[in-house]
Amino acid sequence: MGRTLVSAIIAAHSSQKAMEGEICQVKVDFAFANDITGAPAAESFREMGADRVFDRERCALLPDHFTPNKDIASAEQTKKGKEFAREQGMLYWEVGRVGIEHAFLPEKGYILPGDIVLGADSHTCTGGALGALSTGVGSTDLAAVWALGETWLKVPPTVRVDFRGKRPGWVTGKDMILSLIGRISVQGARYMALEFGGEGIESLPMDDRFTIANMAVEAGAKAGVFVPDEKTLEYARSRAAREFTPRYPDSDAAYARRETFDLDTMGPVAAMPHSPDNVKPVRECGSPEIDQVFIGACTNGRFRDIETAAKLMEGKKVAPHVRCIVIPASYEVYNAAMDKGYLRIFTEAGAVVCTPTCGPCLGGHMGILAAGERCVSTSNRNFVGRMGSPKSELILASPLTAAASAVTGRLTDPRDVMSEDFFKNLEGK
Amino acid sequence: MTNSFSGKAWKYGDHIDTDVIIPARYLVSSDEAVLGKYCMEDIDKDFVRNMSRGDMIVAGENFGCGSSREHAPIAIKGAGCSCVIAASFARIFYRNAINVGLPIFECPEAAASIETGDEVAVDPIAGTIENRTKGMTFRVAPFAPFLQELISAGGLIPYARRRLEERRKGA
Numbered sequence: 296m297g298r299t300l301v302s303a304i305i306a307a308h309s310s311q312k313a314m315e316g317e318i319c320q321v322k323v324d325f326a327f328a329n330d331i332t333g334a335p336a337a338e339s340f341r342e343m344g345a346d347r348v349f350d351r352e353r354c355a356l357l358p359d360h361f362t363p364n365k366d367i368a369s370a371e372q373t374k375k376g377k378e379f380a381r382e383q384g385m386l387y388w389e390v391g392r393v394g395i396e397h398a399f400l401p402e403k404g405y406i407l408p409g410d411i412v413l414g415a416d417s418h419t420c421t422g423g424a425l426g427a428l429s430t431g432v433g434s435t436d437l438a439a440v441w442a443l444g445e446t447w448l449k450v451p452p453t454v455r456v457d458f459r460g461k462r463p464g465w466v467t468g469k470d471m472i473l474s475l476i477g478r479i480s481v482q483g484a485r486y487m488a489l490e491f492g493g494e495g496i497e498s499l500p501m502d503d504r505f506t507i508a509n510m511a512v513e514a515g516a517k518a519g520v521f522v523p524d525e526k527t528l529e530y531a532r533s534r535a536a537r538e539f540t541p542r543y544p545d546s547d548a549a550y551a552r553r554e555t556f557d558l559d560t561m562g563p564v565a566a567m568p569h570s571p572d573n574v575k576p577v578r579e580c581g582s583p584e585i586d587q588v589f590i591g592a593c594t595n596g597r598f599r600d601i602e603t604a605a606k607l608m609e610g611k612k613v614a615p616h617v618r619c620i621v622i623p624a625s626y627e628v629y630n631a632a633m634d635k636g637y638l639r640i641f642t643e644a645g646a647v648v649c650t651p652t653c654g655p656c657l658g659g660h661m662g663i664l665a666a667g668e669r670c671v672s673t674s675n676r677n678f679v680g681r682m683g684s685p686k687s688e689l690i691l692a693s694p695l696t697a698a699a700s701a702v703t704g705r706l707t708d709p710r711d712v713m714s715e716d717f718f719k720n721l722e723g724k
Numbered sequence: 725m726t727n728s729f730s731g732k733a734w735k736y737g738d739h740i741d742t743d744v745i746i747p748a749r750y751l752v753s754s755d756e757a758v759l760g761k762y763c764m765e766d767i768d769k770d771f772v773r774n775m776s777r778g779d780m781i782v783a784g785e786n787f788g789c790g791s792s793r794e795h796a797p798i799a800i801k802g803a804g805c806s807c808v809i810a811a812s813f814a815r816i817f818y819r820n821a822i823n824v825g826l827p828i829f830e831c832p833e834a835a836a837s838i839e840t841g842d843e844v845a846v847d848p849i850a851g852t853i854e855n856r857t858k859g860m861t862f863r864v865a866p867f868a869p870f871l872q873e874l875i876s877a878g879g880l881i882p883y884a885r886r887r888l889e890e891r892r893k894g895a
Contacts, residue, residue, distance in 0.1 A: 318870045335754040335794060343884040361752070368752035417792040417816055433794035433820035434754075439884040447870060481739055482786040486815055515786060517815055570739065657748040657791070676790060678743040680766040685747075 297545025349444030394625025458495030464718025468503025477574025596624025614704030760802020788817025
């Protein structure tokens with residue numbers, strides 16, 4: 296019986312047979328933590344009696360959640376992580392040169408096809424867009440990887456997800472992954488891997504693939520992986536910080552289950568409060584009035600996300616009662632959006648553009664909601680209290696839907712604001 | 725994991741996520757005592773005030789879904805819970821609980837039978853969960869052999885320390 300992509304990657308990193316269900320010791324190619332998980336990882340690392348990380352060029356610490364630090368406590372916590380990183384001589388980037396870890400690391404070529412990547416953040420699964428087994432763990436697990444260069448991984452069963460047909464311009468990666476989570480539920484892939492393929496993926500930009508892989512964990516999955524194609528390899532080759540070996544599933548791979556979607560008939564969807572699987576077509580959500588729109592996060596703060604939102608908002612105004620917060624996920628995205636004039640489109644529309652940070656997504660800072668407030672967000676979770684008050688409401692949607700909603704002041708299908716020609720022109724590249 | 729536990733159950737539903745176990749606004753500390761004060765605050769603001777040391781959290785499917793924050797099992801420990809019994813756990817929470825030494829038991833039947841206020845006893849060695857209020861006993865599936873090794877080593881920190889010492893000797 297053939298191997299799935301995740302099984303093939305584990306087998307290549309282990310001396311064990313790596314049969315499904317087996318717990319394998321695997322070598323890790325890259326391991327990172329952030330300003331929340333880094334300090335406790337450093338503490339665990341010391342408790343393990345470790346004195347140096349396994350490889351300075353493969354271990355990283357990225358301040359992105361509460362930074363630029365929101366208060367004294369977060370400053371102290373970030374400082375602990377920074378001191379550890381400097382003491383170890385490992386990879387570290389200061390505010391102004393970093394960005395949200397899951398956007399920044401692939402940009403800099405630290406997550407590559409065929410890799411095993413461990414990150415002390417659940418959205419580490421974003422790296423799966425590159426055909427890597429990239430998965431989230433806690434701080435102690437990460438500390439052990441920094442110390443040993445290896446970890447344990449169970450070879451998971453794989454759900455194969457195929458997207459068929461031609462994708463209309465109003466269907467983004469976000470609509471695709473929300474549709475999947477809506478169908479299989481927040482535990483539909485628990486303890487499993489998702490493997491994405493199908494001809495509908497071929498034309499899908501890398502940025503949309505990152506969005507899809509990012510939310511694999513919202514279906515409970517260990518990883519959400521794309522089979523590498525020419526687009527993946529081109530992206531990786533142009534950025535790679537080191538050598539890599541892409542892996543592929545066998546043609547007779549044994550999948551636990553298959554899910555198929557037809558893109559031709561798909562439309563914009565939203566996850567209504569308070570679960571990422573409470574998914575409906577935007578037009579069936581009753582156009583609730585909103586107080587805030589957030590376009591950003593490791594889910595949707597990439598260039599294409601910022602670009603499509605800007606194009607929709609060009610020449611329009613944010614509804615008077617709405618706050619619209621736009622956060623490019625990295626400085627590469629920020630600068631590219633600035634060069635193209637997109638940031639100006641946002642500010643002229645009455646939106647605020649902030650420095651790269653995870654801030655609002657986790658209710659950290661720069662966009663906290665009060666009781667009774669409702670936000671349309673391009674982030675990945677709408678749990679109770681996720682973005683502030685436990686009495687606030689969060690609706691998850693694509694950057695197009697978020698931008699359309701900012702303009703109307705209500706949750707809005709982008710097709711109700713823009714013509715079909717607009718969406719055709721979005722598919723320029 | 726040698727001792728047995730008994731206490732009162734606090735029952736919650738499916739998909740209890742790490743944001744309600746310990747909201748992000750408290751993640752400026754990883755101290756067990758500090759985090760314990762806010763455990764479950766966004767779903768049950770009186771939980772910490774009403775529970776007693778040794779009580780247990782019982783929940784449905786997918787307990788601990790969401791963020792990778794190890795602060796979630798640490799907060800549960802810090803609140804004084806002896807263990808968590810659930811129909812199933814989210815993957816990262818499962819690993820984190822083992823790593824920080826929070827006993828967890830995956831048992832859908834026990835989780836379904838237990839209600840808030842029930843007196844529950846758990847014997848991890850015998851692999852049983854007893855609902856004393858209802859007079860029912862359930863068997864818990866044992867951990868995989870590698871996880872048993874990890875648990876008997878005292879968690880991931882002593883396990884990693886041992887691996888590092890072996891390497892130093894081998895070198």
